[in-house]
Amino acid sequence: MTVLLAYLNSLFSVACAEPAYRPNVMAEGIYVRESEDQDWHVRIAGEIPSQCGAYVIVHDVNGKSVFHGVIPNGKYSADNPHLVKIKKDGVAGDYRIVMVGHQYDKMGVLAPWTDLPLEVYGGGNFSVGHDPIKVFFQAPPGVTEMHLGAYKGQLQIHDAEGKLVADTRKGKPHGRYDNGIQFKVEQGKTYRMARQCFYFRSYIANSLFIAFDAVKWFVPDARLNEVKWWEIPIERAK
Numbered sequence: 238m239t240v241l242l243a244y245l246n247s248l249f250s251v252a253c254a255e256p257a258y259r260p261n262v263m264a265e266g267i268y269v270r271e272s273e274d275q276d277w278h279v280r281i282a283g284e285i286p287s288q289c290g291a292y293v294i295v296h297d298v299n300g301k302s303v304f305h306g307v308i309p310n311g312k313y314s315a316d317n318p319h320l321v322k323i324k325k326d327g328v329a330g331d332y333r334i335v336m337v338g339h340q341y342d343k344m345g346v347l348a349p350w351t352d353l354p355l356e357v358y359g360g361g362n363f364s365v366g367h368d369p370i371k372v373f374f375q376a377p378p379g380v381t382e383m384h385l386g387a388y389k390g391q392l393q394i395h396d397a398e399g400k401l402v403a404d405t406r407k408g409k410p411h412g413r414y415d416n417g418i419q420f421k422v423e424q425g426k427t428y429r430m431a432r433q434c435f436y437f438r439s440y441i442a443n444s445l446f447i448a449f450d451a452v453k454w455f456v457p458d459a460r461l462n463e464v465k466w467w468e469i470p471i472e473r474a475k
Contacts (some may be wrong), residue, residue: 263345265360267334268457282318298460372430378424390434
């Protein structure tokens with residue numbers, strides 16, 4: 238009887254557990270770090286709606302492409318994603334992933350995009366779905382202030398202790414983004430963003446890199462943003 242009750246309790250616990258989910262995210266760049274040379278994968282889960290597929294470029298800090306090619310049209314589950322293998326090549330470091338031709342920003346590709354332990358999303362414009370999702374960030378070196386905007390919604394920033402740092406309800410509109418906030422940030426501190434919006438942006442270049450797990454956050458090599466990825470010759474892809 239005791240064994241039966243324990244079994245029923247375990248079933249009840251599973252049934253009542255929070256459903257697993259992976260956040261949708263679209264950003265101008267996905268940044269990952271290969272700390273040591275190894276095989277790794279870009280994993281595309283979600284929907285690629287265009288009949289032509291979407292195009293993905295993966296490049297390093299020197300402008301070398303380790304992959305660029307088409308992700309075919311289709312729906313890919315988190316359990317069975319479309320995998321692109323990046324082969325071990327004797328080099329380790331930071332990489333940027335760019336996707337073009339994807340149309341459903343509110344139904345974006347599911348994070349994580351790779352099987353590497355460090356992965357952040359950066360740029361000026363972001364789309365993140367499936368509330369509530371915890372979004373974490375820190376201040377990159379040299380960044381002492383951030384300026385964010387929320388489109389048709391609100392943003393709140395909290396520190397690691399839960400103290401409210403900034404709230405768009407107390408900020409000012411900026412451009413077409415209805416609500417804006419400017420706030421001071423400290424090096425080495427982890428901040429959490431609470432959103433009531435799909436779209437948000439950073440007005441200060443290369444100041445915001447977000448992660449959905451604080452342990453995945455890192456500062457990507459700044460040289461990645463200097464690469465003109467659209468000029469990388471196709472024949473350099475592997």
